[in-house]
Amino acid sequence: MENIQDLLDRTAAFSRTKTEGGAPASYIPELARADPALFSLSMTNFDGETYSSGDSDSLFSMQSISKVAALCFAIETLGRERVFSKIGMEPCSEAFNSIMKLEMTSSIPLNPFINAGAIVLVEMLNERFQALAIAEIMDFFSRLLGRQSRNALHINEGIYRSEKRTADRNRALAYFLHNAGTLSGDVEETLDLYFKLCSIEVNTADLSVMGATIASGGRNPASGTTIMSLDTAYIVLGLMNVCGLYDQSAEFAVEVGVPAKSGVSGGILCAVPGRMGLAVFSPPLNNSGNSVAGIRALADLSRELKLRGI
Ligand code: GLU
Numbered sequence: 246m247e248n249i250q251d252l253l254d255r256t257a258a259f260s261r262t263k264t265e266g267g268a269p270a271s272y273i274p275e276l277a278r279a280d281p282a283l284f285s286l287s288m289t290n291f292d293g294e295t296y297s298s299g300d301s302d303s304l305f306s307m308q309s310i311s312k313v314a315a316l317c318f319a320i321e322t323l324g325r326e327r328v329f330s331k332i333g334m335e336p337c338s339e340a341f342n343s344i345m346k347l348e349m350t351s352s353i354p355l356n357p358f359i360n361a362g363a364i365v366l367v368e369m370l371n372e373r374f375q376a377l378a379i380a381e382i383m384d385f386f387s388r389l390l391g392r393q394s395r396n397a398l399h400i401n402e403g404i405y406r407s408e409k410r411t412a413d414r415n416r417a418l419a420y421f422l423h424n425a426g427t428l429s430g431d432v433e434e435t436l437d438l439y440f441k442l443c444s445i446e447v448n449t450a451d452l453s454v455m456g457a458t459i460a461s462g463g464r465n466p467a468s469g470t471t472i473m474s475l476d477t478a479y480i481v482l483g484l485m486n487v488c489g490l491y492d493q494s495a496e497f498a499v500e501v502g503v504p505a506k507s508g509v510s511g512g513i514l515c516a517v518p519g520r521m522g523l524a525v526f527s528p529p530l531n532n533s534g535n536s537v538a539g540i541r542a543l544a545d546l547s548r549e550l551k552l553r554g555i
Pocket residue numbers: 307308309310341342360408415443507508509510534
């Protein structure tokens with residue numbers, strides 16, 4: 246049988262140019278500068294071994310993938326009841342930054358992976374940890390990703406500032422939520438923390454370790470330490486299954502069929518329960534905000550590795 250490194254190399258070589266119709270996100274000006282030809286793919290197994298192929302040294306901002314890590318941390322520190330007192334658990338058929346659903350329903354964001362839900366989550370963490378929030382969150386992210394210390398993770402200042410400067414849409418969402426009483430703290434302070442989390446830089450190896458940690462039920466296979474409870478992993482896996490790829494989540498379930506979360510910098514994180522973590526990065530996005538070549542590579546790997554079990 247072909248070994249895993251050869252399989253990743255073959256998949257990367259085939260998929261990296263399959264970006265037709267895609268373009269890097271441009272609504273955050275700094276993201277538009279990404280090299281559209283970059284491609285990286287990584288896999289981490291439960292022995293803690295990570296395999297990578299392509300431009301695996303490339304760093305990119307987590308964007309919405311940070312919402313998965315923030316959710317793990319929030320459930321672990323605040324508890325499930327508190328987190329889901331102001332955020333729902335249902336998929337969203339609108340865009341990730343849509344304001345429409347909030348106005349039509351109860352001002353409770355549908356899930357923690359759309360922007361409105363993540364902003365509410367970030368306010369809860371900010372309220373709990375105050376001035377220490379960013380340090381505590383980055384410390385948790387470092388452990389989840391298998392980095393050695395919190396200093397090893399960095400915020401990309403250029404992306405952070407670019408997003409903060411141009412985030413009218415997220416400001417509109419947050420002020421709407423504040424007006425409705427779902428948010429009660431300082432909106433700009435909450436948004437600042439949200440932008441910082443979106444701008445944390447990672448590579449696909451980091452994300453594949455994070456995927457393996459969630460897929461194993463909470464144990465980071467690289468460090469051997471338990472990062473979250475099995476119950477937290479179940480919640481996160483469930484939401485990744487139904488809300489992980491914006492309004493393309495159902496199609497992704499058909500094409501790939503594993504719990505995943507994408508971000509607008511072109512990354513996709515996958516947690517294959519009981520099997521492995523996978524991550525891919527390629528900046529050109531489709532209309533839903535998902536990496537075109539990334540989905541292609543994951544669909545191929547899903548079949549080759551029988552990630553659906555069949
Ligand atoms: N920072 C991005 C925003 O808030 C994250 C979007 C995403 O990756 O889905 O618009």
